[in-house]
Amino acid sequence: MPMTMKIPEQIKLxxxxxxxxxxxxxxxxxxxxxxxxxxxxxxKLGLDPTSPDIHLGHTVVLRKMRQFQDLGHKAVLIxxxxxxxxxxxxxxxxxxxxxxxxxIEQNARTYFEQAxxxxxxxxxxxEVRYNSEWLSKLDLADLIRLTSNMTVARMLERDTFxxxxxxxxxxxIHEFLYPLMQGYxxxxxxxxxxxxxTDQTFNNLVGRDLQRIHNQxxxxxxxxxxxxxxxxxxxxxxxxxxYIGVTDEPNDMFGKIMSISDDMMENYFTLLTDFTxxxxxxxxxxxxxxxxxxxxxxxxxxxTYYDKATAKAAAAHFDKVxxxxxxxxxxPEFTTANKPISAKQLLLTCKLVETxxxxxxxxxxxxxxxxxxxxxxPNIEINPKSGMVIQVGKRKFAKIKVK
Amino acid sequence: MPMTMKIPEQIKLxxxxxxxxxxxxxxxxxxxxxxxxxxxxxxKLGLDPTSPDIHLGHTVVLRKMRQFQDLGHKAVLIxxxxxxxxxxxxxxxxxxxxxxxxxIEQNARTYFEQAxxxxxxxxxxxEVRYNSEWLSKLDLADLIRLTSNMTVARMLERDTFxxxxxxxxxxxIHEFLYPLMQGYxxxxxxxxxxxxxTDQTFNNLVGRDLQRIHNQxxxxxxxxxxxxxxxxxxxxxxxxxxYIGVTDEPNDMFGKIMSISDDMMENYFTLLTDFTxxxxxxxxxxxxxxxxxxxxxxxxxxxTYYDKATAKAAAAHFDKVxxxxxxxxxxPEFTTANKPISAKQLLLTCKLVETxxxxxxxxxxxxxxxxxxxxxxPNIEINPKSGMVIQVGKRKFAKIKVK
Numbered sequence: 001m002p003m004t005m006k007i008p009e010q011i012k013l014x015x016x017x018x019x020x021x022x023x024x025x026x027x028x029x030x031x032x033x034x035x036x037x038x039x040x041x042x043x044k045l046g047l048d049p050t051s052p053d054i055h056l057g058h059t060v061v062l063r064k065m066r067q068f069q070d071l072g073h074k075a076v077l078i079x080x081x082x083x084x085x086x087x088x089x090x091x092x093x094x095x096x097x098x099x100x101x102x103x104i105e106q107n108a109r110t111y112f113e114q115a116x117x118x119x120x121x122x123x124x125x126x127e128v129r130y131n132s133e134w135l136s137k138l139d140l141a142d143l144i145r146l147t148s149n150m151t152v153a154r155m156l157e158r159d160t161f162x163x164x165x166x167x168x169x170x171x172x173i174h175e176f177l178y179p180l181m182q183g184y185x186x187x188x189x190x191x192x193x194x195x196x197x198t199d200q201t202f203n204n205l206v207g208r209d210l211q212r213i214h215n216q217x218x219x220x221x222x223x224x225x226x227x228x229x230x231x232x233x234x235x236x237x238x239x240x241x242x243y244i245g246v247t248d249e250p251n252d253m254f255g256k257i258m259s260i261s262d263d264m265m266e267n268y269f270t271l272l273t274d275f276t277x278x279x280x281x282x283x284x285x286x287x288x289x290x291x292x293x294x295x296x297x298x299x300x301x302x303x304t305y306y307d308k309a310t311a312k313a314a315a316a317h318f319d320k321v322x323x324x325x326x327x328x329x330x331x332p333e334f335t336t337a338n339k340p341i342s343a344k345q346l347l348l349t350c351k352l353v354e355t356x357x358x359x360x361x362x363x364x365x366x367x368x369x370x371x372x373x374x375x376x377x378p379n380i381e382i383n384p385k386s387g388m389v390i391q392v393g394k395r396k397f398a399k400i401k402v403k
Numbered sequence: 404m405p406m407t408m409k410i411p412e413q414i415k416l417x418x419x420x421x422x423x424x425x426x427x428x429x430x431x432x433x434x435x436x437x438x439x440x441x442x443x444x445x446x447k448l449g450l451d452p453t454s455p456d457i458h459l460g461h462t463v464v465l466r467k468m469r470q471f472q473d474l475g476h477k478a479v480l481i482x483x484x485x486x487x488x489x490x491x492x493x494x495x496x497x498x499x500x501x502x503x504x505x506x507i508e509q510n511a512r513t514y515f516e517q518a519x520x521x522x523x524x525x526x527x528x529x530e531v532r533y534n535s536e537w538l539s540k541l542d543l544a545d546l547i548r549l550t551s552n553m554t555v556a557r558m559l560e561r562d563t564f565x566x567x568x569x570x571x572x573x574x575x576i577h578e579f580l581y582p583l584m585q586g587y588x589x590x591x592x593x594x595x596x597x598x599x600x601t602d603q604t605f606n607n608l609v610g611r612d613l614q615r616i617h618n619q620x621x622x623x624x625x626x627x628x629x630x631x632x633x634x635x636x637x638x639x640x641x642x643x644x645x646y647i648g649v650t651d652e653p654n655d656m657f658g659k660i661m662s663i664s665d666d667m668m669e670n671y672f673t674l675l676t677d678f679t680x681x682x683x684x685x686x687x688x689x690x691x692x693x694x695x696x697x698x699x700x701x702x703x704x705x706x707t708y709y710d711k712a713t714a715k716a717a718a719a720h721f722d723k724v725x726x727x728x729x730x731x732x733x734x735p736e737f738t739t740a741n742k743p744i745s746a747k748q749l750l751l752t753c754k755l756v757e758t759x760x761x762x763x764x765x766x767x768x769x770x771x772x773x774x775x776x777x778x779x780x781p782n783i784e785i786n787p788k789s790g791m792v793i794q795v796g797k798r799k800f801a802k803i804k805v806k
Contacts (some may be wrong), residue, residue, distance in 0.1 A: 089551040140541045147576035148492040173550035
């Protein structure tokens with residue numbers, strides 16, 4: 001996208017998919033003055049280094065960041081290593097485990113490898129900072145000054161705190177410090193804009209408050225929707241196993257997208273692709289073809305994280321295995337002795353299951369077939385033959401070779 | 404008081420005048436084990452170095468401390484220099500001005516000079532610590548650990564916070580840090596007992612919590628009543644001008660005590676003297692003589708802060724000036740020209756008032772007399788004569804000399 005795009009067009013682009021902008025007027029003003037002064041805006045995004053793997057839920061914000069980069073601005077990624085090194089001392093928040101410096105470094109590296117598929121990683125477009133750089137230097141006097149800028153009532157307005165407080169659930173006082181620390185990050189890097197999911201709205205607005213107190217122009221806060229996972233209900237997350245990872249195998253990524261429900265399509269198109277609103281309206285509007293739309297979305301996604309050719313192959317694979325219920329082109333082959341073997345043992349030998357218990361479960365769920373015939377007893381004796389094809393679920397196949 | 408006093412007797416002595424003890428059982432246990440191990444208990448008292456002058460309100464807790472010293476234990480005075488150096492950054496608490504290290508040092512010196520009239524200042528009975536010693540070393544990670552030990556709900560239970568929160572008055576988050584810092588002081592000096600007024604109950608109980616978390620025996624918290632001032636209504640304090648300072652002139656101290664209302668006498672006897680409960684019952688019990696009781700209390704107070712002889716002289720002075728309405732022995736003399744002068748100007752010349760406004764007010768309040776005759780108009784012309792006596796209120800006198 002060219003830097004010569006007019007401001008109203010830039011605003012239209014940047015607004016696409018957002019939930020709220022605090023405030024659009026300030027964003028317009030910042031874009032205008034940056035263009036006039038030939039200055040890059042500093043777009044902040046905070047990263048939690050406890051979970052390095054990026055899934056499509058994370059890409060919603062990263063894609064917005066990429067738009068800013070394409071308009072000429074600088075992504076400033078803040079790695080929250082300071083708190084990650086402390087963890088949650090009250091032990092109540094399992095999402096804040098204590099990490100060593102090495103683990104943080106490793107996680108950050110993994111993160112950047114994956115985020116590099118979306119962000120522009122050239123030096124003039126990306127700055128990476130670890131917040132221990134400034135947080136480790138704060139002493140008690142600094143902390144007292146910092147905390148004096150925020151009231152208890154204001155903090156309790158935060159929706160999660162308010163709910164917990166009303167429910168009588170304990171809130172550690174240290175939890176009040178985290179939003180202030182994130183806000184302090186904004187001061188230290190002098191950010192112009194902060195991006196985040198709607199669950200970060202409060203924290204990011206604290207940054208505005210602290211910047212004002214430190215005589216900086218308050219950052220514009222842009223919030224993006226939380227992407228719903230494959231189940232169509234909960235936030236996409238690794239722990240819920242309802243996610244599509246950016247490093248998922250192409251066939252998996254393609255297949256997972258094909259599995260989502262029709263009513264999620266418009267949302268996914270908006271948040272995960274560059275299609276214009278007009279194009280999306282065609283894909284999912286009146287008289288649309290859900291399967292065609294999903295193929296378009298799956299193709300776009302695999303093309304983004306791999307390439308066009310891989311996307312095309314994944315589409316063909318999907319078509320063959322799922323749509324036409326044919327066998328895939330390549331099936332891993334396993335060798336077994338020429339003597340009867342239980343179905344359970346055969347599944348283990350072919351690495352189609354990890355435990356005997358899983359084998360039993362899959363059989364009971366009617367998910368196992370041999371040469372197209374369903375198996376109903378995990379202990380049934382099979383006489384192995386070379387070329388015999390064993391299938392578990394929709395996507396796992398193995399071929400037998402008798403020695 | 405001998406160390407050989409039996410524990411139940413010690414408890415009886417230490418309970419005298421207290422409001423609450425958290426807990427008496429623990430105090431008994433600590434006194435018992437200390438006696439057995441020939442070990443001193445460490446009795447903590449926190450001092451605010453912003454107001455060095457001690458009045459009788461402060462002595463209530465200091466006298467309790469002296470009892471512990473007389474039983475063989477060690478007073479550990481904590482000078483809160485760290486927060487005094489910061490002040491209240493939100494600027495809302497005028498009782499927390501920012502002080503320089505020199506001011507703190509000077510205030511502490513003044514404080515100890517005055518407290519030395521009550522405390523045993525020998526080395527084995529007194530330890531003085533500045534809390535910057537440990538608070539200046541805390542970093543953010545320490546703070547997060549410290550604050551994780553306390554919940555927001557627990558903090559809001561504190562009566563002053565609760566009232567302010569319900570009233571919608573802003574509470575700065577830094578205010579939540581102060582009780583934790585005071586509690587951390589207890590951990591750092593490993594205190595056995597903390598003394599304080601009832602307004603410190605919450606803060607001192609936080610010390611118990613933090614000591615428990617740091618695997619120390621929690622301190623016993625003993626709270627003393629807040630002494631009511633001369634007005635019989637509000638807490639004794641310098642800002643309310645209802646106080647008796649320990650450095651007040653003997654005649655002032657004596658006169659101020661004679662001026663308090665009868666119903667305050669039992670309280671003052673209990674909190675400001677060593678008289679036993681039996682003796683006090685005689686002074687203020689059925690058929691008591693309020694004036695006699697006040698003289699006993701005034702005599703005891705002046706004897707404590709000066710000596711017996713000075714107390715006797717103050718009693719005689721009081722008797723002469725107030726009781727017999729006679730003139731005091733020595734009256735300051737001022738020279739004026741031999742020509743008519745307004746009453747207002749005469750009061751100014753004799754330094755009996757500081758401003759013309761004050762002169763006018765005193766006359767209007769019927770508080771000014773010349774040679775025993777009340778003046779009703781501040782502008783009345785007086786013909787000065789040598790030896791003329793001018794009186795303002797009950798205690799201020801001046802004599803005229805015409806040149």
